[in-house]
Amino acid sequence: EPEVTQTPSHQVTQMGQEVILRCVPISNHLYFYWYRQILGQKVEFLVSFYNNEISEKSEIFDDQFSVERPDGSNFTLKIRSTKLEDSAMYFCASSTTEATKNIQYFGAGTRLSVL
Amino acid sequence: GQSLEQPSEVTAVEGAIVQINCTYQTSGFYGLSWYQQHDGGAPTFLSYNALDGLEETGRFSSFLSRSDSYGYLLLQELQMKDSASYFCAVKWGSGGYQKVTFGTGTKLQVIP
Secondary structure (H helix, E strand, O other): OOEEEEEEEEEEOOOOOOOOEEOOOOOOOOOEEEEEOOOOOEEEEEEEEEEEEEEOOOOOOOEEEEEEOOOOOOEEEOOOOHHHHHHHEEEEEEEOOOOOOOOOOEOOEEEEOOO | EEEEEEEOOOEEEEOOOOEEEEEEEOEEEEHHHHHHHHEOOEEEEEEEEEEOEEEOOOOEEEEOOOOOOEEEEOOOOOOHHHOOEEEEEEEEEEOOOEEEEEEOOEEEEEEO
């Protein structure tokens, strides 16, 4: 069964450093998402991406965040200058163009630890 | 803004039926989804309701009442492996662009 893959599974970084989290969505999907989940809290929407541009973003997704689809398969989230409060699990998800459903398939996540 | 309310914890006995409620407030409502998340795992899609009524998928069913801004997830014949967190999530937006906002999650514990 096709799945969303994320690398690395765990990223440790120093405060102020840049990190890039990588995702390979399911191959025939067209909508891509990033979410974060701080330990013990709910899943929070960060950004959605369609047709090579951001379609929606939350207030969390400020200027230190950016997304890119550098080629036909990868979808990346960059955090320019990490802060301690960026420590969280980051999930990538993708979905199809079905009109009546929005089944988002989630990757296993990247745990980001900012020291 | 968007807000969703669901109970924080529910405990039920193996083999029983449990209902997890979700009330929401949002503009531009499209639909309500349910996701399951085991500790340390990724959310997994369970169901999506865009219209009023009941959707059944095996042991799981989901209900939506748009007029009441209310939905629930019904789990039947509970198994120990159903112990997990369950999130409702509203799909909302306008002009063709849509966001998803998750609730805070309900931790279900299934006991023997």
